[in-house]
Amino acid sequence: MTVRFASLDSLLDPGSVAVIGASADPTRIGGRPIHYMLSQGFRGEILPVNPNRAEVQGVRAYRSIAELPRVPDAAVIAVPTALAIEAVGQLSALGTKAAIVFTAGFAEVGGDGDGFQAALLAASHGGGGGMRMLGPNCLGLFNARSGFYPIFSSSLESGWPRPGRIGIASQSGAYGTHVFAVARNRGLGTPICVTTGNEADVTIGDVIGWLAEDEQTDVIVAYSEGIREPESFLAALAAARRVRKPVIMMKVGTSSIGRDAARSHTASIAGDDRVTDAVMAEFGVIRARTTEEALDIAQAATKRVYPAGNTLGVITISGGAGVLISDAAEAVGLPLPAMPEATQARLKAMLPFAAPRNPVDCTAQAFNDITLIGRFADAMVEEGGYRSILAFFTQVGGSATIAPRLREQLNATKAKFPDRLYALSVVARPEQVAEYEADGFVVFEDPTRAVVALHAMGRLGDAFAQAPDPAAEPMTPVALPDASPSEAEAKRLLGLAGVASAPEQACGDAEMAVAAAARFGFPVVMKILSPDIVHKSEIGGVLLGVADAAQVRDGFRTLMARAKATAPLARIEGALVAKQLVGGVECIMGIQRDPVFGPVALVGLGGIFVEIIQDVALRRCPFGPDVAERMIRSLKAAPILLGARGRPVADIAALAEMLSRLSRWAVAAGPRLQSVDLNPVLALPEGAYALDAVIEVAGIEVAG
């Protein structure tokens, strides 16, 4: 295993920590960390720094960093801006490996704050010793395993973290500790919680990566408002997937108001949420919509059973619950196959009132002979073959008389088939729930929440089982023109990369156009040819169904006149004549440069599907045709390409090949490429052709 994230070791588990701005008041920002570490028995040394005190909260204090008896591994910075920069510089020079900067007033306030943050970062690098810095403007972190609490959150006043194997990484301090507090109150163990604040140095990607490599962490819960740098984030997700560790992520800022709020909150360049979403999907990250869902999934994940090819068997004592669970399973896409006919017959013989299909309703009658529950459960696992079992027993699961015998039955099944995932929907007291959980059952009162969590376990299993997508073959670097090219030039450039267009020719005069049209065969399409006119159809610059030589001549005249009238300053090179392809399905393909993740490819069906329903698939470039085909097949409108209602089946392979080539070309074109827009791309029963192409490139900067 690579140890890329080991540079955070001193941040999370130092042997000694200085507290710059140490306070004797345990409720103040410089006092809380010391108070917490003292009460939880930090196993390292605490070195308070305070110019006015020889002792802080009973610990020997020092007047300045210079007076410290030794170089601390880590330091908490709880002093105003200017002093914080100075302290970080001093500590870095000494060789301190980690700083946790609580101080606010940096990039999050804008203005001078940006400069202060740059100075702070420079100071942290000053010593050359590889200091890693958390914050500024962060709430801190805790590592309950070593009693390390460099954090000023009041959430610890209401209780300490429980032991466990879930780690929390959050950009927001208040929300990260909210997640911790909710988890703790639910009985979930989150011994590590890191909040990254402004992320001048350490980012959420670094923290996820460290947790991925940490052998005492099994599950990672993350909260993000926007990814600031891609390298560590991508490496972290790859590392987590490699070791089969779930990353469950709340990525907020999907809405326009949310994005505005995120910007004003942390000054983060949030990037495009859909791009981050595509990156998460690429690595099998589970995106949770709510805090509760994130913790539900984390709770299920602590069992470490991730069933690839998941199927759900439901055993219930309420037919109604069976229906509700079936609906929930279909809504998330978790299959609920029927039991084998022979098994159904056998179960029905055992218990005539049972509905043995799946959901298997064994009715309250089963409690007359509790071993029926065990026999039914065995049959479901062994003969039904379900990867996940959800048992709905409502308050019976919490009944004093029946629950112990029920537990015995279920545990017997579980012991026989330990590779399956077992969940219970019961209404029971917290102590009873804790017992079931200790047995290895995932327990949810609400059956719908159980279904969502079980489905997530299957998605994780699929992601872990799938080999990472092979690296796409690189293309030779592309020489982009100095400015955005004309349509014809754009098609020529893409044509070199194997992105096919309809046969076409740039024609400088009407007779050339007639000759070209005759060669292609009528009808043809004619378009204004100009590097300065991008949206041709809006000025009447596209003529369809041009049917003979006379119409070509007329058309040429018309186009030139329209160009002159609407864009008198544009350079007009003539007309583009192309064979008019008929039939097929109109798609769109494109490239957009994301500020964080670079070129991102997009594919969708044309027209209303993109306009009205925003039915598109996105992916970071480059990628191979297999990935491209998965993207195309993931579209809601994919059935239209696949022959729905007697339509001809489009050439998906050609479409996928084109998309893959476009993605590789975008990388080869380098950072000056701003966007590519192929709209429409016509997917025919054989072949796929771009009917229009717009490439935007950034101008070349000329040294002044």
Place this chain on the structure above:
Amino acid sequence: MTVRFASLDSLLDPGSVAVIGASADPTRIGGRPIHYMLSQGFRGEILPVNPNRAEVQGVRAYRSIAELPRVPDAAVIAVPTALAIEAVGQLSALGTKAAIVFTAGFAEVGGDGDGFQAALLAASHGGGGGMRMLGPNCLGLFNARSGFYPIFSSSLESGWPRPGRIGIASQSGAYGTHVFAVARNRGLGTPICVTTGNEADVTIGDVIGWLAEDEQTDVIVAYSEGIREPESFLAALAAARRVRKPVIMMKVGTSSIGRDAARSHTASIAGDDRVTDAVMAEFGVIRARTTEEALDIAQAATKRVYPAGNTLGVITISGGAGVLISDAAEAVGLPLPAMPEATQARLKAMLPFAAPRNPVDCTAQAFNDITLIGRFADAMVEEGGYRSILAFFTQVGGSATIAPRLREQLNATKAKFPDRLYALSVVARPEQVAEYEADGFVVFEDPTRAVVALHAMGRLGDAFAQAPDPAAEPMTPVALPDASPSEAEAKRLLGLAGVASAPEQACGDAEMAVAAAARFGFPVVMKILSPDIVHKSEIGGVLLGVADAAQVRDGFRTLMARAKATAPLARIEGALVAKQLVGGVECIMGIQRDPVFGPVALVGLGGIFVEIIQDVALRRCPFGPDVAERMIRSLKAAPILLGARGRPVADIAALAEMLSRLSRWAVAAGPRLQSVDLNPVLALPEGAYALDAVIEVAGIEVAG
């Protein structure tokens, strides 16, 4: 107020109850009701009936119904099938007003069970005294207000219902009592819970109606697998809306597996879930996706503040939570308008670190002077004008030192502006939560759940504020033909009702067709005219773009030949010639007869929108053009009709008028009308025309 549902009074609140099949064992089906009523002090008289005992659980018992000292108001039936039918008949004859039949083995098992159920129902009617019967195959009901517990659920072993004003109506016994148990454990008061089982007589509609008229109930939570009869259901929803009482409904069976499970579970003819959904929407019923959501919304509803034109103001101490809440609000469609600029400036001056736009992030700094919270909250209500306020204070809301002062501030704002809805997202102990709830705050730990519940309150407010849709003007009864008519006849019939088609003529020979085409103007459309061929396009029976007289003659020949070749036995009447309309947007309209709710109208955009995305709106017939227009505007694809991306705007009024007329025609056509399919309907900038019409009618039954 009408008292339509008063016939259930004896079922829910009798002065005396006989228990037929009374058991001395308090855990048996005939023993539990007596045990529960004794422990909860039923305020009426208990009359156990048991052929072998003079006393049951300390209560004087009787050997038979005949020996009862007086006529019981109500009776619990806990004896096998044949005896149950007999007992119900005897009691009905005596004049008992209500029976609660636990006994299973009726319609839910099929076969003989159907006959037994018919006999049971007949027996209940036998006395002519208006007995109402719950079940059979039901778990029973409870009314904690009078200690009436004719129920054999074990859910009461773990605790009694709390006092409160939420009523539960459930078709499923096990699930209904699960909802009760979860509600109780959450601290919600549900003194009434009725489970309807097979619904031979009393349906969920009756129960909802009784709760709507019950002055001690404010909120109704319902669970249904399928509505069996429309009258009481529709009357109940209308009654609830009239008195501004929310109905929160879990309607399961949305999925195909769920529907199968529901069928096997209760033998209910579930009808089309989409139709039930449309009916619920019509009456402002809130459809909850999960039990948890249903109870969240019920919890919020107990505050009885239903803000029409809802807007959300968010006050938070975590910018991250603000972003997450913004996302959640946008996802459900709850507006989050910005605070007025002047107020923002004033708040920023008060607290420089605040983000005062909305979400209003007053940061943890606000706790340095707790009155800031009050001043911010006042400003949000008074100047921001929000109808709902959500305050995110996470664990601070549960802190021993800050929470009391926080509560004081919030209560002061609430007292000044009591017409608003206030919710808190806090991590606090149950006792603290109970205090906040008693103050009138809706408290949710999870902010997303709070947003969903607040949004539902606004939807209820809108539904209550809106006048019921005026009754659509009836049409004169339609004389349907004996069998399904030809396209031309279908169009003629609908034309009489004002549903316009393109100008067209039925032509018996080619020369008639040429004359008709010349009159309409070319191009025209030609179609095979036959009452026996429904899907004309599939056999090449539709010719588009017929451009001149010669093509009309050719076309006529072609159509006749194709008809002969593919349907040699069909009656061929000639060809239908119609003007070919161009441009516009293709829509579909139709009528389907729902087994429960009768004719239901459907509208959508044509082609892929219906096929792939199932983007349609449904509504019970009949309805006026206002309702029709709302349906059309509710389509996801509505922007295409409304001029998206420079398209011409379609004539929505004409489309709505057509849809309303179709709905009224469907009612006037009576129950023999099976379906109408207008596909496509062309919506032009002026006018809307059905280009095809298929009417299916049931044959007339001939007396044998």
